[in-house]
Structures are given as structure tokens and as C-alpha cells.
Amino acid sequence: MEFETVIGLEVHVELNTDTKIFCGCKTSFGNPPNTHVCPVCTGQPGSLPVLNERAVNMAVKAALALHCQINQDCKFDRKNYFYPDLPKGYQISQYDQPIGEHGYLEIDHNGERKRIGIARLHLEEDAGKSQHAADGSHTLVDYNRTGVPLMEIVSEPDIRTPEEARLYLEGIREIMQYCDVSDCRMEEGSLRCDANISLRPVGQQEFGQKTELKNINSFRFVQRGLEYEEQRQREVLAAGGTVRQETRRFDELSQTTLSMRSKEEAHDYRYFPEPDLVRLHIDDAWLAQIRATVPELPMEKRDRYIRQYQLPAYDAGVLTSDLAIGEYFEATVAAGAEPKAASNWVMGDLLGYLNGRGEVLADSRVTPGQLADLIAMIAEGTLSIKQAKDVFKIMCETGRDAKTVVQEEGMEQISDMAALVPLVDEVLAKNSKSVQDFLSGKEKALGALIGQVMKATKGQANPGVVNQILRDRLSALRVEE
Ligand SMILES: [Zn+2]
Structure with missing residues (x-):
């Protein structure tokens, strides 16, 4: 039955x-x-x-x-x-x-x-x-x-x-x-x-x-x-x-x-x-008088986040599960961050960091404005996502803003062609096997070469720029052949 x-x-x-x-x-x-x-x-x-x-x-x-x-x-x-x-x-x-x-x-x-x-x-x-x-x-x-x-x-x-x-x-x-x-x-x-x-x-x-x-x-x-x-x-x-x-x-x-x-x-x-x-x-x-004090309720806010910020229902649920988290998220967006990026950082790195230490949002040393600045530096290409995660950890520990951390730790992403071209040439000279592989049609070999440049710059090179320089250099080699 x-x-x-x-x-x-x-x-x-x-x-x-x-x-x-x-x-x-x-x-x-x-x-x-x-x-x-x-x-x-x-x-x-x-x-x-x-x-x-x-x-x-x-x-x-x-x-x-x-x-x-x-x-x-x-x-x-x-x-x-x-x-x-x-x-x-x-x-x-x-x-x-x-x-x-x-x-x-x-x-x-x-x-x-x-x-x-x-x-x-x-x-x-x-x-x-x-x-x-x-x-x-x-x-x-x-x-x-x-x-x-x-x-x-x-x-x-x-x-x-x-x-x-x-x-x-x-x-x-x-x-x-x-x-x-x-x-x-x-x-x-x-x-x-x-x-x-x-x-x-x-x-x-x-x-x-x-x-x-x-x-x-x-x-x-x-x-x-x-x-x-x-x-x-x-x-x-x-x-x-x-x-x-x-x-x-x-x-x-x-x-x-x-x-x-x-x-x-x-x-x-x-x-x-x-x-x-x-x-x-x-x-x-x-x-x-009492009715006027009733705030926007969690379900209403959830629906608004989906509508206003085009967030997935899951994100909206997590961000509105606690009044303080929602306020932090909205303040980050108000400070100029793209909503989905702000949601990812708040739900993932920020709450992850705080949970790991048994802390709550009120304990966070990173302000919404500082998080928005960090997100902007990724969007501008100043930082890779991986670098940004490292910067964010230091921000959480010290309360310093992203620009200060990047300067003090020398973590700026290298996007300058003039600085990267000689490094790329050096890598090409040292890795003739990968170069030959690529020239004979093995697209995968490019990944290995990018990896070598990233290694040479301790991860600071802008991968997009490196990729472009490598392709330019390799197609030049192909013409020479
Ligand atoms: Zn009493």
C-alpha cells in the first residue's frame, strides 16, 4: 500500500x-x-x-x-x-x-x-x-x-x-x-x-x-x-x-x-x-505604522534578483538566504561590478573564506567597493582570474585594497607586448620540439608553449596576449619554412 x-x-x-x-x-x-x-x-x-x-x-x-x-x-x-x-x-x-x-x-x-x-x-x-x-x-x-x-x-x-x-x-x-x-x-x-x-x-x-x-x-x-x-x-x-x-x-x-x-x-x-x-x-x-516596517521579504527579493540581475535561481537563493549577504552583493553591484561576477565572488571566494574560519559577513575586512575594484581589474585584463584569487586572499587577511596588494606584491598581469615578445622568442628557441610539432599540425603543442611563457613570468603574463604573440611568431616561422 x-x-x-x-x-x-x-x-x-x-x-x-x-x-x-x-x-x-x-x-x-x-x-x-x-x-x-x-x-x-x-x-x-x-x-x-x-x-x-x-x-x-x-x-x-x-x-x-x-x-x-x-x-x-x-x-x-x-x-x-x-x-x-x-x-x-x-x-x-x-x-x-x-x-x-x-x-x-x-x-x-x-x-x-x-x-x-x-x-x-x-x-x-x-x-x-x-x-x-x-x-x-x-x-x-x-x-x-x-x-x-x-x-x-x-x-x-x-x-x-x-x-x-x-x-x-x-x-x-x-x-x-x-x-x-x-x-x-x-x-x-x-x-x-x-x-x-x-x-x-x-x-x-x-x-x-x-x-x-x-x-x-x-x-x-x-x-x-x-x-x-x-x-x-x-x-x-x-x-x-x-x-x-x-x-x-x-x-x-x-x-x-x-x-x-x-x-x-x-x-x-x-x-x-x-x-x-x-x-x-x-x-x-x-x-x-507596523506594516510600514515590514521589509522586502526573502521570496520577493529572490524573484527580483532573477529579474533585475538576470541571476540563476540558485545564486538568487544563496544571496537572499541572509539579509547581510544580499546587502553585500547589492552594494558590490552598486559599486560597478557586473552582477554575475559579483555573485560568483560573494558566493564562492568570500563566503568560502569566511566559512573556513567560522566567521560571518560582518567580520569581512573586504568592503563591497574593494571587491568591485578587484572585479574591474579582471575585466580590464590587469589581473587573471587566478591572480585575482591570490590577491583576494591577501585582501581578506589584511583589509588592503586590490591595487595596493597588486603593487606591493608585484602581481600585476603583464600585457605589454614589448615585455612579452622577447620572452616568447626565448621560449620558442628553447622548445624546438614543440615548435616542430605545432608546425606539423599539432595544435596541442601551442598549449605547452603558452605554459612555458606563463612559467617564465610566474603566471603573470596575460594568456590572451601570449597566445596572440605565439601565433604571430609561429605563422612567421611557417612562412619562412
Ligand atoms: Zn521580571
Whole structure:
């Protein structure tokens, strides 16, 4: 029997506000435990929450970028449960009136654009962090994260393959970074993902029994974990068994998923409206103000790069995968570089150099203007591509511009006929065998002669000019014969 896979993702995104969602405590990551806490975020009796306006701005901005309808009149609710990292005994969240609904995100998959529905986007507070001792003797709790503003983004079950799930998650990260609402660091927990997956016979309308994959902490593991789970469920169903409703986690060591707990009944969180907060009303003027801050989105930019710069879709995808890379590329073009050449240098040499050192674009010592100058020197014939690559490496290491590097290192390409003719003659005199071969019709021998001239000039001769001089000289010899 053929099965169809159905996947839905729940993504939690920490907003990068300076302060928490309902109090003035700092949100910074990596500080000593329990140094950013106050009566509000630790739930002391009598303390009252005050909503952070910037958190609302960011959530609405993100929701607009995900094409959501904004609920301009909505409320917060209490989600009641007990856990040591939740000192209030409830989490302030949004239940039946999320700030955004009915949106979508587009992904490019195998050259086709696919729309994944977003069911809802709501605003809530993060919980603290439990640290379990390795020997199981005790647990410590850090409340620094308690009350950090969080968005929960729930997709429709529109995802059909584990690869699409990874592309969707990457798409969410791109949009959050473009909107500058989160740093989306999975390793620091500012982007977290849970996935639901089920299989059903092809053609069946109703969904199969799903399992939930919890706490996926990298983009690679989203795909790997779902691939494993898809295969596991397929084998269970093919053998006539039934999939158990349960929560599982991806185990990095064994590259498999393991059962965490069965989930026979749904939780009852006894949601009720948060009585300490007034309803949130976003009037038209406020909404318009936020709408004006939504930037050009990754997919729009991708399409524009293909249209405006005639770039291949692959280049456009890489250059727009990160806001900074796109800005660098466009600045290089604005400084006069031909777009495809600029794209090649940015994607290849520049990102290659930085990746090799574990650095990001902000660390680059080469400015877009300097890269454009280097590209111009190739176009003018001052540098060969090979020389330019050597020059570029020195530019990356020293931050000096191309002209300075070429002068200081004596790397200028030799295109001057007067300088090259005597060298060519010398090579011809020393390589009579190759000369004879060429004259007797072996075109290949020319390559060997060019190689000798390049060697004699340590690669600095302009190959095009050398080629021309050699042909002139050799045809003169042919006439003499
Ligand atoms: Zn606080």
C-alpha cells in the first residue's frame, strides 16, 4: 500500500526585545542564573504584568510577513499547569484569539514554489530553564528566561516530506531575521521546533494517527528525525500494526527517534482570560505604522534578483538566504561590478573564506567597493582570474585594497607586448620540439608553449596576449619554412 506523509510544525521564536514581555527585566542570554528576575516574572503575590509594546510590534510585524490576518482586538489567557520552571503556576498565552491567523509561507522545492499554510501565530511568555544534575540527585532552576517574549507559529498540516519541513523551518528563520524580530539561534533556544507527523493511505481524507517529535535543536535534525519517523511509521502500518499516539525525541547518537511518553489523553489546561491584563486593541493607525516596517521579504527579493540581475535561481537563493549577504552583493553591484561576477565572488571566494574560519559577513575586512575594484581589474585584463584569487586572499587577511596588494606584491598581469615578445622568442628557441610539432599540425603543442611563457613570468603574463604573440611568431616561422 502507498502512504502519504502529513507533517505540521509548531515553531517557537524568542523575540529580541531588550526587556521581558510583562516586566522590565533584561532578556540577555548567558548571564549568571537568576540575575534577571523580579516579583512579576517570578509570580510573587500582588505583582501585576504590564504588556511590552515592542513585543506586540514585533509579533504583528512577523505575522504580517507571514501573510496573516491580524486580530486587531484580542486578549491574553492563562494556560494553567504546574512545572518548577513556571513559578506562577500558569503561563500567560493566547488561546482562542491569537494575534495572527490564516497566513502562509512559501518554499521553493525542486524548482517549484509551494505554499504552506500558517494556522495561527500567538504571543506568550517563555518559561524558565531546569538544569538536571547529571547524577540525577537534584535539579536547579534558572528564571532568567521566564517571561522572555515568545511567538508560537503553528503551520497547517500542509507539509508532505521531511525535506519540505526543513525548508519551511529555514523559511521561518529567514523571515524572522529579515524582520529583525529574533536572532533565531537554535543552539541557544531562541528558535525551537516540535513536529507532528502521520501517514495515511494515498487517497484517504482523514489523517492517520500522529506522533510528536519534541525539542528538535537543529535544521538537519528536523529532516533526519522526520525521515526516521516516517520510515518507522511506514513499517508499522505495512505490517498491519497501529501507530501509538506518543511524544518522541530524536536521538543524535543513534540517529533514531525514541519514545518519551505516551499521550493517551489531551491535556486540559483550563484556559481562562488573564484578568490582570486589559484586552489588546491595535487600531488602524498603529497597524499601519507596523506594516510600514515590514521589509522586502526573502521570496520577493529572490524573484527580483532573477529579474533585475538576470541571476540563476540558485545564486538568487544563496544571496537572499541572509539579509547581510544580499546587502553585500547589492552594494558590490552598486559599486560597478557586473552582477554575475559579483555573485560568483560573494558566493564562492568570500563566503568560502569566511566559512573556513567560522566567521560571518560582518567580520569581512573586504568592503563591497574593494571587491568591485578587484572585479574591474579582471575585466580590464590587469589581473587573471587566478591572480585575482591570490590577491583576494591577501585582501581578506589584511583589509588592503586590490591595487595596493597588486603593487606591493608585484602581481600585476603583464600585457605589454614589448615585455612579452622577447620572452616568447626565448621560449620558442628553447622548445624546438614543440615548435616542430605545432608546425606539423599539432595544435596541442601551442598549449605547452603558452605554459612555458606563463612559467617564465610566474603566471603573470596575460594568456590572451601570449597566445596572440605565439601565433604571430609561429605563422612567421611557417612562412619562412
Ligand atoms: Zn521580571
